[in-house]
Amino acid sequence: xxxxxxxxxxxxxxxxxxxxxxxxxxxxxxxxxxxxxxxxxxxxxxxxxxxxxxxxxxxxxxxxxxxxxxxxxxxxxxxxxxxxxxxxxxxxxxxxxxxxxxxxxxxxxxxxxxxxxxxxxxxxxxxxxxxxxxxxxxxxxxxxxxxxxxxxxxxxxxxxxxxxxxxxxxxxxxxxxxxxxxxxxxxxxxxxxxxxxxxxxxxxxxxxxxxxxxxxxxxxxxxxxxxxxxxxxxxxxxxxxxxxxxxxxxxxxxxxxxxxxxxxxxxxxxxxxxxxxxxxxxxxxxxxxxxxxxxxxxxxxxxxxxxxxxxxxxxxxxxxxxxxxxxxxxxxxxxx
Amino acid sequence: xxxxxxxxxxxxxxxxxxxxxxxxxxxxxxxxxxxxxxxxxxxxxxxxxxxxxxxxxxxxxxxxxxxxxxxxxxxxxxxxxxxxxxxxxxxxxxxxxxxxxxxxxxxxxx
Numbered sequence: 001x002x003x004x005x006x007x008x009x010x011x012x013x014x015x016x017x018x019x020x021x022x023x024x025x026x027x028x029x030x031x032x033x034x035x036x037x038x039x040x041x042x043x044x045x046x047x048x049x050x051x052x053x054x055x056x057x058x059x060x061x062x063x064x065x066x067x068x069x070x071x072x073x074x075x076x077x078x079x080x081x082x083x084x085x086x087x088x089x090x091x092x093x094x095x096x097x098x099x100x101x102x103x104x105x106x107x108x109x110x111x112x113x114x115x116x117x118x119x120x121x122x123x124x125x126x127x128x129x130x131x132x133x134x135x136x137x138x139x140x141x142x143x144x145x146x147x148x149x150x151x152x153x154x155x156x157x158x159x160x161x162x163x164x165x166x167x168x169x170x171x172x173x174x175x176x177x178x179x180x181x182x183x184x185x186x187x188x189x190x191x192x193x194x195x196x197x198x199x200x201x202x203x204x205x206x207x208x209x210x211x212x213x214x215x216x217x218x219x220x221x222x223x224x225x226x227x228x229x230x231x232x233x234x235x236x237x238x239x240x241x242x243x244x245x246x247x248x249x250x251x252x253x254x255x256x257x258x259x260x261x262x263x264x265x266x267x268x269x270x271x272x273x274x275x276x277x278x279x280x281x282x283x284x285x286x287x288x289x290x291x292x293x294x295x296x297x298x299x300x301x302x303x304x305x306x307x308x309x310x311x312x313x314x315x316x317x318x319x320x321x322x323x324x325x326x327x328x329x330x331x332x333x334x335x336x
Numbered sequence: 337x338x339x340x341x342x343x344x345x346x347x348x349x350x351x352x353x354x355x356x357x358x359x360x361x362x363x364x365x366x367x368x369x370x371x372x373x374x375x376x377x378x379x380x381x382x383x384x385x386x387x388x389x390x391x392x393x394x395x396x397x398x399x400x401x402x403x404x405x406x407x408x409x410x411x412x413x414x415x416x417x418x419x420x421x422x423x424x425x426x427x428x429x430x431x432x433x434x435x436x437x438x439x440x441x442x443x444x445x446x
Contacts, residue, residue, distance in 0.1 A: 094443055096384060101337045107390040111379065112342025114397055118372045119346025124355060125365050139418065 194236060197244040197318030201236045205275035205312035206282055210295060212268050212302040217295065219251040219259060225272060225291045226251075232284030234274035236314050240266055241273070244318040262318075278308045363412070364405035367424055371404035372397060374428045377435035384442035404428065 100108065138146070193199040208225070210217060226245055229237055237245040243261045252260040259266040274281055285306060286292045295302045349355075357365060375397040382388040404424050411420030440446065 096386075097443070100383075107383075107388060107393070108338040110390045110394060111339040111376075114372070114394070115339050115343040115376065116346035116349070118369065118376065119343045120350040120355065121365060121369050121372070123347055123350025124357060125369055127350075127354065128362060128365070 195247070196320060197236075197246040198320055200313070200315045200317070201275060202311045202313040203235075203275045204278050204310060205234070205236075205273065205308075206278050206285070207307050207309055207312060208272045208274070208285060209305040209307075210268075210270040210272070210302055211305070212270065212295070212300065214301060215257060215268065216300045217259070217268070217270065217302060218257075219253050221291075221295065221300070222259060222261070222266075222270070223251045224294070225285075228284050228291045229272070229274045229276070229281060232276065232280045234276040234281060236275040238273045238314045238316055240271050242316050244314070244316045246318045249318075273312050273314055275312050275314060282306055282308070361405075363417075364408055367404045367408050367421055368401045370425055370428045370432075371400040374431050374435070375400045377432050377439065381435045381438045381442070384439060 190199070194201050210225075222239075226237055239245065239261055243249075243264050243266065245261070249262050254260055254265065259268075259270075284290065285304070292304045292306075294300065295304050375393070378396065379388060379393045382393075407424055408417060408421045411417040
């Protein structure tokens with residue numbers, strides 16, 4: 001602004017404003033002149049009403065928000081403000097604010113639009129920050145480093161997984177072989193328990209009832225009967241529902257002609273139950289010269305009745321006692 | 337009054353419609369916001385001092401935001417992005433404090 005006008009409160013007539021040297025178009029010159037006039041009017045207005053704060057203006061007028069035009073006009077006004085402020089009653093920024101609230105102008109609308117933008121941007125930024133605060137602000141090198149670290153970690157974890165899977169496989173196969181061995185042992189224990197007479201047993205078989213009115217069935221006849229049955233494949237034998245015949249069973253007679261099996265007396269009639277193939281057992285008992293013909297023969301003249309109940313249940317047990325003398329000659333094989 | 341309403345409407349719009357800016361511009365949004373705050377404080381101070389001009393306000397607002405974002409962008413390109421961002425924030429922060437002090441003096445004479 002090359003021109004300067006006399007009084008601070010005087011407004012030049014537009015016709016007095018000289019045409020600017022730079023512009024050659026008359027329209028531009030008029031526009032410039034009008035703008036100048038408006039600026040000066042504003043300055044006049046400002047000075048006419050109390051503006052106040054001359055010391056403030058003098059102190060910090062140089063660091064306005066980069067305002068070429070407003071700064072220029074302010075510079076223009078500076079020398080005159082002191083006079084005006086000394087005469088006019090000073091008002092402060094609060095009064096200015098109050099007036100602005102009551103009489104909004106065009107500048108406020110623009111400020112409102114810009115504040116709207118800033119508010120939106122602020123909200124967006126806050127949302128971005130809260131949504132993914134960890135990585136959105138990170139730079140490329142940091143992200144690459146993070147990625148490398150994660151890749152190495154995942155490789156380590158994958159090798160760990162492979163190792164654990166190998167361990168699991170080996171443990172599983174070990175468990176399988178252990179279970180097989182356990183099953184075999186359990187089956188063996190069952191077989192041996194039945195053989196030793198320590199568990200009840202049931203299955204197909206025969207029941208042989210020997211009625212012997214003369215009391216002439218002795219221990220030998222009974223032993224013969226048991227051996228015939230064993231020969232025919234009897235797996236479990238029981239006499240009178242009370243005595244289980246096992247490997248160590250013995251047959252004898254007490255002094256009065258009573259029968260003893262394993263030390264227990266056997267009353268007549270004698271019932272022998274045997275588990276095995278019923279047909280084979282019956283044939284073994286009844287063949288000519290066998291136990292039935294012997295008992296029903298003239299020497300004993302008893303009677304034998306054979307039935308085939310299904311199943312034959314044998315509940316009596318043999319009480320085992322530990323071997324006092326016999327020991328295994330070699331160490332028992334340990335099942336794996 | 338109207339600027340306050342504008343600010344509130346902007347916040348409500350941002351909350352309601354959740355506008356999103358392109359991923360490439362996201363690192364420059366915080367710097368742009370700080371620059372905008374600086375321009376706003378400067379404008380408020382100029383207004384209290386009677387030197388407010390809306391045209392200057394708009395121009396300074398836009399140029400402040402663009403220059404701040406551009407400085408950080410250039411810094412990112414040459415590998416000193418975070419340092420330059422810090423520098424821009426510090427400078428703008430100093431300006432904001434200066435403007436705030438002037439506003440305080442204008443409003444409360446203290």
